[in-house]
Amino acid sequence: MSVLVRTVPVALEGRAYEVLIGSGLIDGAGSRLVPLFKRSLAAVVMDETVAGLHGARLRASLQGAGLTVHEIIIPPGEAAKSFAGLEHVCSALLDLGLERSDLVIAFGGGVVGDLTGFAAAILKRGMDFIQIPTTLLAQVDSSVGGKTAIDVRQGKNLIGAFHQPRLVLADLNILATLPARERVCGYAEVIKYGLLGDAAFFDWLEAHGAEVLAGAPEALMHAVARSVEMKARIVAEDEREAGARALLNLGHTFGHAVEALTGFGDAIKHGEAVGLGCALAFRFSRALGLCPGQDAERAVCALAAAGLPTRLDDLSGGPFGADALISAMRQDKKAEGGALTFILARAIGEAFVAKGVDPGDLHDFLVTEGAAP
Numbered sequence: 001m002s003v004l005v006r007t008v009p010v011a012l013e014g015r016a017y018e019v020l021i022g023s024g025l026i027d028g029a030g031s032r033l034v035p036l037f038k039r040s041l042a043a044v045v046m047d048e049t050v051a052g053l054h055g056a057r058l059r060a061s062l063q064g065a066g067l068t069v070h071e072i073i074i075p076p077g078e079a080a081k082s083f084a085g086l087e088h089v090c091s092a093l094l095d096l097g098l099e100r101s102d103l104v105i106a107f108g109g110g111v112v113g114d115l116t117g118f119a120a121a122i123l124k125r126g127m128d129f130i131q132i133p134t135t136l137l138a139q140v141d142s143s144v145g146g147k148t149a150i151d152v153r154q155g156k157n158l159i160g161a162f163h164q165p166r167l168v169l170a171d172l173n174i175l176a177t178l179p180a181r182e183r184v185c186g187y188a189e190v191i192k193y194g195l196l197g198d199a200a201f202f203d204w205l206e207a208h209g210a211e212v213l214a215g216a217p218e219a220l221m222h223a224v225a226r227s228v229e230m231k232a233r234i235v236a237e238d239e240r241e242a243g244a245r246a247l248l249n250l251g252h253t254f255g256h257a258v259e260a261l262t263g264f265g266d267a268i269k270h271g272e273a274v275g276l277g278c279a280l281a282f283r284f285s286r287a288l289g290l291c292p293g294q295d296a297e298r299a300v301c302a303l304a305a306a307g308l309p310t311r312l313d314d315l316s317g318g319p320f321g322a323d324a325l326i327s328a329m330r331q332d333k334k335a336e337g338g339a340l341t342f343i344l345a346r347a348i349g350e351a352f353v354a355k356g357v358d359p360g361d362l363h364d365f366l367v368t369e370g371a372a373p
């Protein structure tokens with residue numbers, strides 16, 4: 001099969017790696033990966049869904065390149081990103097007799113990538129790992145940049161480490177089996193890149209978003225590659241989120257609060273919360289006189305056209321209390337000294353970090369958005 005591959009470098013000194021984006025990369029994974037292995041032993045972590053849909057193809061490709069494959073199959077869902085899930089994966093990897101110089105492959109969406117990456121970060125004080133993301137969201141966001149974590153009772157992603165992968169293989173073909181809702185969730189993160197820093201990309205998405213969502217190969221390639229390029233540039237500039245990387249959290253402060261109030265469950269998925277959060281961030285920017293109304297309108301229209309929620313009352317379980325939302329926002333990892341930090345926008349493609357947002361302004365805004373006073 002002929003494979004058109006785009007390569008996006010992540011230029012981190014001492015930990016540089018590439019993200020390969022293309023159709024059919026799973027079938028060619030063995031030959032691409034084998035030079036990275038010191039021993040011919042590949043441990044693959046995946047969930048039951050990915051194992052059933054794509055496990056055999058990856059196994060055949062790795063075995064075809066002479067690797068002995070061990071599969072660790074976990075239940076699907078966010079619950080696996082727990083101390084218990086971490087213990088399970090770490091024990092299974094240790095039982096295989098892995099050495100520090102062996103490689104672990106995370107084959108799945110954000111849950112498998114975050115969990116496996118964190119296991120790799122701490123096993124034997126740090127093993128290398130490879131990300132083979134199987135969802136649009138993981139391809140454009142979570143597999144790139146080295147954030148790994150598990151969830152705890154106190155919140156999501158609170159125990160984790162920065163641990164960069166050695167390579168990311170984003171196979172666009174694999175997205176064909178993705179449920180429509182998951183595709184829309186990933187697309188929220190794609191629009192986010194246009195909104196935060198590339199107005200021309202946002203213009204392109206306004207024209208071609210439906211093709212991306214329908215899985216048209218060229219549109220999908222452009223959307224994933226441009227998103228990964230933007231993420232790679234920002235991560236290379238600010239790996240540990242001391243500055244510019246925070247821009248990637250556009251929509252996340254509002255989004256996490258809504259996820260927290262709806263129990264981080266299926267009622268609103270992370271990508272949907274990010275879509276809603278981006279709409280709220282643009283409308284809040286307009287309400288504060290920072291952003292022209294027409295830019296806020298365009299942002300909201302593009303999100304709504306993709307089928308993402310853009311208003312609090314688009315969600316079941318409301319009305320949400322303004323104070324409850326603000327209190328959830330204060331729990332956010334980005335809060336500093338109890339002050340509220342938001343990513344706001346001066347225009348489409350011009351997001352910035354706004355520290356010390358006035359809680360009164362926020363409260364008033366949320367009430368105009370339909371939150372209970």
Ligand code: GLY
Pocket residue numbers: 141142144145147245248249
């Ligand atoms: N998902 C946001 C980041 O990687 O920084």
